[in-house]
Amino acid sequence: FREANGIDLKQNKDLTALQRLREAAEMAKKELSNVVSTVISLPFITMSANQTPLHLEYTLTRTKFNEITKTLVNRCVTPLRQVLKDAKLQVSQIDQVILVGGSTRIPAIQELVTKELGNKQLNKSVNPDEAVALGAAIQGGILRGDVQDIVLLDVTPLSLGIETLGGIFTKLIERNTTIPTSKSQIFSTAVANQSSVDINVLQGERALAKDNQLLGSFQLTGIPPAPKGIPQI
Structure with missing residues (x-):
């Protein structure tokens, strides 16, 4: 459309036109899960420089x-x-x-999952839009006492730790650890006669x-004067 008309709809200040374009793109994505091509048709999407109505019509294939x-x-x-x-x-x-x-209805996603998992057949008996709702219903049943044979445990989605000398992320609690939990580890000072340390608490999996x-920061004070590496924190 931009090449044919010299107008970039993404830069267009017409928010209504942009919303129509987004909705049409979303619909095309869904349709391509079941067909090999679909037509995006948006009449009167915008106006030309001389105020002539412009229409967008584009055939999008699954291959594209x-x-x-x-x-x-x-x-x-x-x-x-x-x-x-x-x-x-193991797979x-x-x-x-x-x-x-x-x-997950997108064929390319299904092909990738099938390939990664050793060509294992995919179970499509559950509506993918409702699967989370089913999990929530099970949780509700557990809380009410209607479900007895399932135990759901909260875990840490990412590792938790602190920043140490050199900007290194030192993990204390690994990801997927069942909570509540606690972990202790001894640290020390980086310079002589250090009376306080700033502690940055972080979550993630990166080395730096x-x-x-x-997640938050706090300052630990009251460390007795001593050579570096002697105090135990």
């Missing part, structure tokens, strides 16, 4: 959609492999693969503190 979303789809590989590692499971130990979330999320 897969091409422009390939980078996003490939980003699913790392968390998929990580969750197997965290669960200490051969998986009984069923249940798809959760509307975007700056690459993780800061």
Whole structure:
């Protein structure tokens, strides 16, 4: 549309036109889960420089959609492999693969998951849009006492730790640890006669503190004067 008319709808100040474009793109994405091509048709999407109405009509194929979303789809590989590692499971130990979330209807996603999990058949009996709601219903049943044979445990989604000398992120509580939990570790001072330390608490998996999320900071004071490395904190 930009090449044909010299107008970039993304830079257009017409918010209504931009919203129509977003809605049409969303609909096209959904339709391409079931068909190999779809037409995006938006009459009177905007006006030309001489105030002539312009219309947008574009045929989007699944092949083109897969091409422009390939980078996003490939980003699913790392968390998929990580969750197997965290669960200490081999692909051969998986009984069923249940798809959760509307975007799992995208054929490219299904193909990637199938390939990564050894061509295991995907269980499509559960509506991916309702799977989270089912989990919430189970949680409600547990709270009411209606469900007796399932135990849900809260875990830390990311590792928790502090920033240490050199901007290093030192993990104290590993990700997927059942909570509540506690962990103790001895640290010391970095310079002689240090009377206080600033402690930054972070969560994440990166080696450097700056690459993780800061949860909070506090200052520990009252450290007795001593050579560096002597006080135990």
